[in-house]
Amino acid sequence: MSLRRLLSIVIKELRQLRRDRLTFAMIIGIPTMQLLLFGFAINLDVRHLDAAVLDQANTARSRELVAELGAGQVLNLRSALSSPQQLDELLREGRISVGVVIPPDFENRLERGDRAALQLVVDGSDQVVQQAARQLAAFPLVQLRGNATPAAAVEVVNFYNPERRAPVNTVPGLVGVILTMTMVMFTAMALVRERERGNLEMLIATPVSPWELTLGKVLPFIAIGLVQVSLVLALGKLIFAVPLRGSVFDIYLAALLFIIASLALGVFLSTLARTQFQAMQLAFFTFLPQILLSGFMFPYAGMPRAAQWLAEILPMTHFLRLIRGIALRGATLADLWTELAALAAFSTIMLGIAVMRVSKRLD
């Protein structure tokens, strides 16, 4: 390996990047746009579900219950109904997502406590609504019995995000999403571009080695990745007041390892693709499972066993645990060393396979 050759490839890459306005803009644009999008628009807290009430009991306590439900932020009580048919109709037409049904023997049921006193009819076609309904089901009906010592309702304590603000959870995860998206795609495309434009045929007729070629093309992206991390964390702190509890150094170290893992994946994909378009498709193909299975979208604990195994292979799963641990819980790298080890193992194996596949042949 010649340091001069390696350096000349890095410089060449930076020069090309400087002239590629679009890519340059995407390096800054993608993180900023995603941060604002996820931070402002995508609010994972469910609020203001449209609902209707069918109060068949119409007693003092049932009216109290309806008022109580209406005062909460979750349901938006739109109308009081007089027949179950009306409820069906509204649900089917999608005008409401939740129907609150209070049966005629509400008082009896409440006293005996053997059957559900309240029925929630929900639009099961929407997962988010279902989840919200499950929360509603924990509504402390016992208070309505007028007992002196109300049984303790289930209390969910949000220890690390007491105000339950979504950006606090999403922004650190977003660092992972953005790095996955840009790093894998940029490297895969940068390497394939060389082949597609015919530069590779000239380059492999020179003494350049596969390692020099690969590292030279990848090194600039490490720097770019770190810039993106800084951008997201800084904007997250400025705009959404996302706290950084752990050490910034730990965060950067974790990010560095994750960037290397993503670049290794990108290099590997570039050896499979023939055109830049194929490279982009492949990058997207690996992007989806990382977003869906890593725990960014859905909780890891709730996934089936097979999906969990798959998630363990994906670098983003480990990075999310790292960054959430460090940024939100104030954990240290020593606490999370297994995740670091997993990322290191992924990078080593992937890069090894990739460089073996970067051949200096056209066939």
Add this chain to the structure above:
Amino acid sequence: MNAIEARGLTRRFANLLAVDGVDLTVAKSQVYGFLGPNGSGKSTTIRMLCGLLSPSAGQIQVLGLQVPQQAEQLKRHIGYMTQKFSLYEDLTVQENLEFLAAVHDLPRLRTRARISDLLRRYWLGDRLNQLAGTLSGGQKQRLALAGAVLHEPELLFLDEPTSAVDPQSRREFWDSLFELADAGTTILVSTHYMDEAERCHRLAILDQGRLVADGAPRELCASLPYAVWLIDCSQPRRAQQALQQQAGIVALAQIGAELRVLASSTAWDADALRQHLQGGSIEAQVRRGYPNLEDVFVAATRKPARDIAGALA
């Protein structure tokens, strides 16, 4: 020792035989030409000789090294100019050359002098800071040649280096090739131009992957087993039709008002041609011509008679 020796060189793509049992010997300091129709396997052969493509069969020795086994060693001593422009279009002329100098480990001190020397020699001095992608076709090719000779290789592979170059620049380009050859560089160059082929020390003609002729241009012309006749008549197109399907006629081409006939020297002579045309009531004068490289090329690469008829129909 020869610069290139290849025996039984073969390359298969799926079920297409792109190069089929080619034997090649190129002596040192020669300018060796590669001729052949589109798809005849010129580029594929060059790629195998550089070690970029592994042969399906055959032995290759280049500069005393076994290829592809010792290809990495070989790459320090060769320059390769690809058929398609393969320098970076989004780098300037200077940046491209500096990059190549570093890749070839040219000593830093020598790089600057070498680059300015090349820029002068290939008339690119005033284009220093222009992006390579915005150069004209001929300028691009001169830059590519400068890039290929930057590290002073012993052996130069040039794949159709003048395909977009004007006649004057082509001459200058070839003058510079001979300068290199005089300095001891061996050059293997593919081309579609007969005037360029004529200037090579030796030539190989490929057709459908097979080596169909090789030798010095003059030898090739002299050993052509056909005679050239020039027919002067008022209706050359009718004369062409009258001779088209005749046995022993190898090729016909109208050149201005004349018809140039390549014919088997045993089957035809001037009288026979005249009489045959008279039979079709065409009055004609027939003169003897001299075979040139184009005749050699056409005779070597001609398709079976049926194909020619089909192509002309």
